Amino acid sequence: MAEKRPPRAMVGAGNEEFWQGCDNGELLIQKCGKCGHRPWPVVQQCEQCGSDALTFEAVSGNGKLASWCTFERPYYGDLMPVPYDTILVELDEGPWFISNPKGFANTEAELGMPVKVAFLDCEDSHGAFKLPVFERA
DSSP, X not given: OOEEOOOOXXXXXXXXXXXXXXXXXXXXEEEETTTOOOOSSOOSSOTTTOOOOEEEEEEOOEEEEEEEEEEOSOTTGXXXXXXXXXXXXXXXXXXXXXXXXXXXXXXXXXXXXXXEEEEXXXXXXXXXXXXXXXXXX
């Protein structure tokens, strides 16, 4: 059964490829064809060189835990009952990715802990989707 989530902030132009990749079990991140930089979130021009030669490429989904926090205020009403954990992952390919932990709580988190992407069946006001979350590697 799909988990109910708040509406995705990243929908619309430029983000379709990302969500299609998630639906296919792939974490797609942009890569600049000029300088190789991997911006995240999705941009229209490279943050490093200004080029618009950006393409989406699958990344490994591996990374390490860089930070974490627990939200204790109900920002999303009943859709995200508090408390809930959020993590910051530094992907092996460079970008930092905010997500949720899967299979561990923030009380078990360790700085630099290896993690890998997993995809959670979710549903929001835009419909069904797969949300990238991270579990222990």
